[in-house]
Amino acid sequence: MFGGKAYLWACALVAFASSSLVVDAQATYDAIVVGSGPGGLVAAEYLSRDPKVSVLIIEAGPKSLAATGGTVAPDYAQGRGLATFDIPGEYESTIYNKNYEQYRVDWITDTYTWLGKLVGGCSSINAALYFRPPNDYVTNMQWPFSAESMVAKMDENEKTHGATDKPSTDGQWYTQEGYNVVAKAFLAQGYSEKTINDVAARNSKSKTFGHAPFTFKNGRRDSPANAFWGKMKTRSNVKLVTDTKVDYILHSAGKATGVMYGGNKAQLSTRGTVIMGAGALGTPKVLIQSGIGPADQLNMLKNNNNFPGVQQGDLITNPYVGRNLFDTNVVFASFSHPNMKTFRYGDHPSWAIDQYMNKGGSGPWSSSGPVLIGYENFQVQGRLYEFQTTVLTHGFGEFAKRDDALTTSLYVNNPEARAASGFDSNGAWRAFKEGNAYFGTNRDLVAMQQYAQHVVSAMTAQGATFLSGASDAAGVAKWVAANPGLIAHHFGGSCYASSDASAGSKRCADNKLRVLGTSNIFVADASAQRDGTVNPYGFIMYIGREAAGQAASYIAAGGAGSDWAIQKPAQGATCGKIEENVDYSGNDVGNSKSSNAEGCCAICQTTNGCNAYTWTNYNGGTCWLKSAKGTTKTSSGSRSALLNGSASAPAPAPAPSASCGKIEENVDYSGNDAGNAKSSNAEGCCSICKSSGGCKAYTWTNYNGGTCWLKSAKGTGKPSTGARSAVLN
CATH class of the missing domain: 3.30.410.10 (Cholesterol Oxidase; domain 2)
Structure with a gap:
């Protein structure tokens, strides 16, 4: 005996809120962990095993599980040593419940999310589904560590946390x-x-x-807030600060020297490190407001007095912070x-x-x-x-x-679409400032x-x-x-780490999980994943362990030696001169929101197969991403450009596929709808129809910038100006 909503959200975001607890402003630490999510707690536990390594954990939200001092519990569990978050059956009654709003992030302005803001982050409020990725996952995404390392460290973690399908x-x-x-x-x-x-x-x-497998043990949640915090909470070299906002990281010449939080300062020792565990939507926010990120973001925020971290004289340009964001x-x-x-x-x-x-x-x-x-x-x-x-x-x-x-x-689990997080011109943080992840x-x-x-x-x-x-x-x-845009909360990719150090690499963190342009800021959350595979919670705990190992090596070496030299990010492809009032016709590979054409360049750079774009003012501004320039046509207000290095010669106009009949001009096939998909021209509908189960014909119209209306049969053709229709042969 112990002494509602159907969402399977995985990992979350932790590290910003109003300050209620403070630490000695003169204290120094060997590791400051920003966010107590699963990666952050795993990293903190490993580092604090050495009693000579001092660790500070800063968490935006309140206590959660009973092991953390959490006391919120349902009536039936009062006085039984259980908090609500310990009880697996209470999961659906906490997430998306207005009575638990204090446990979710509240600084994302463009969409409503249920990312965790409490000790343990996502792992304290999710369904606790626990998966181990296939070994080839790390190879395919050019992860800096071997499959053998992943297996060994996940095995090691499982000695601390529960893992069961019963x-x-x-x-x-x-x-x-x-x-x-x-x-x-x-x-x-x-x-x-x-x-x-x-x-x-x-x-x-x-x-x-x-x-289904879970991180449950003895009938209760055995996530890092119980398993890993439980091991270290009595260690004298560990301090946890809750309900406290991280404002920005102090740094000089690429080396972090401390952290500002709630108006207070925590200093790093000369061998100290910062461990980023604020989640895929939180880590890039902290970095950018610390003066580490894309140049356009830093330059914009320099003119905003609400961002003192960007007023530091030493800005670090890393164009990939906040980019490559994905969600299942x-x-x-x-x-x-x-x-x-x-x-x-x-x-x-x-x-x-x-x-x-x-x-x-x-x-x-x-x-x-x-x-x-x-x-x-x-x-x-x-x-x-x-x-x-x-x-x-x-x-x-x-x-x-x-x-x-x-x-x-x-x-x-592994969509190709990517978005980008960032601050808007008003200084508000947007999860999807650019792009469409769904x-x-x-x-x-x-x-x-x-x-x-x-x-x-x-x-x-x-x-x-x-x-x-x-x-x-x-x-x-x-x-x-008809059901796009459903958030799974399996975010990742926004500061991904990779072994690829080539000139064309778009990695944000290096082969030691350090944010490029810095010597001692390590990523320990889903930001570090380049691609998705299965629910990420288990892999995030592994990332925490891997990051801790790297940080421990840095601390042991005092940050000295060539192994810890700062690596700079590749600047990647740039874009050519924008052609005004020109539309690149055809060759669409996707579309993404941007308020101006200049923003399309970075979006195209981080979209697989994109080599050119056309921007229009549709829907407040849309980038129509292209695999090639294709034929050009005059279009008032359209603005187009190539990625430098892409073939500038026009691609041949797309011919009707051998599998599609001749396009009927100004004809609409009425009825028999089987779905719809975006395409800037009718020619693109042929391949979309062929790849869509049940599609036998299509009608294209210029609705929404160009839409293929997929049909299960041709049906009745009727005159419709501008409509273009064809059948599969």
Whole structure:
């Protein structure tokens, strides 16, 4: 015995709020950890094992789990040594709950997020799903450390935190109706049932499924706020400051010398380091407001008196801070099935709570909800995509109250679309200042459509009813296209580390996880990931351990020696002169928001396959990203340019594909809609249609800057000025 919402958010953001606790302004530290998220706490615990290394952890938010001193608890757990965040079954009742607003970040101005602002960061409020990436993940993203190092350090971390796919203390699985329904559907499609994190399974994920794994232990959350903070909280060389904002990092000649927080100063020793654990949307914010980041951001903020960190005389230009931001793309597909028995955590079933509290943490309340994880990889338009299904025990949204419903959360784990975070001209921090991370390329959209079609087909073949939309291929494609922009909170990439030190590299951090342009600022969070794969929480803990090892080596060497010389970021491609009132026709690879054409250059640089762009004032300003310049045409207000080094000769005008018929001018194919996708011209619709399940024809119009209306059949043609239509042969 111990003494509502269906979102599977992963890692979060920590390190800014109002100050309530202070430390001696004259104290010096060997390591200052900015943010107590999973990476930050793992790094702090490792460094503080050496009693001669002093560690300060600065956290924006309040205490969380009972191990941190958190005392907020539901009535049934009062006086039982549990905080709300310890109890897995309370997960859905905390996230997106207005009564817990103090635990989420509140400085992102352009979108509503539930990124953690509390001790433990995301790992204290998420579903605690814990995954180990395949070994080839680190190779494919040019990670600076070997797969062997990743495996060894994740093994090491697991000696401290719990890792199980049987969260109930009695060793039983509960609420398995959804598991059984989806398992039957997947087995019929040639999937194999595996233990998700076993060596063989994690290195051969495609077309496998298994029980959801968590960082739970003894029926409670065993995330870093319990497991790692619990090990170090009595060490005299560790100090945790909560409810305290990090203002900026002090630095001179590329070396951090201290941190300003809530108007107070913490100084670094001469061998000291800063560990950035503020999350993929927080670490670039702190860096930029410290005078470390893209030149345009630093120059803009120099004229704003609210940013004293940028007034330091020693600015560090790193063009890739805040760029390359990605998030997993997700849609939530609800089904009903005669064999399904819904379990709703938001209902707080008394029998489940009673079993949990009085039978040693057993039963369904020992889980946060997900029951099954499935994977599949396949090529879409020449790119390998990694997909994931996460099964929940209830319906989503309008279907949440059905007693026969379940949800399959469908993820594109490795989207190609990228965005960029930054400050706007008013000094407000924007998560998506530029770019579109959600179906931001046509290929990402088509990938999700195809995967959703696979899952819906598999489920309906075994007697399930697709509740979220029409279940035919065209209907599923249309449903996916109508649900873009859903935030998964699996952010990463905004200061990625890489072994690639070539002139064309776009890395933000070096092969020691140091922010380029600095000698002793290390990245220990999801910012360091170049690409996505599975939920990132487990990998972020590993990054914390890797960063701690590098920081420990720096401290031991006193920062001396050629190994610790400052590495400068590559300046990358630049853009040619902007052509005024010119549109580069065709060759679209995506589009992204920017208030001016000049902003398109950096977006194009960080978008795979982009070699040119056209900017228009559509929707407040849009960059139409191009694989090549193509043919040009006069277009009032359009502004276009090439990346330097890209072929400047016009690409041949796209010819109608052999798989598409002749385009009918000023003709609209009425009805039979199967989805839509952006394209600046009708010629681009052919390949989009071919790659979209159920598409047999299309109509292109200039709506929204150019849209392909995908059709399951030609239907009736009717005159429509400007419309252009064709069928697949």
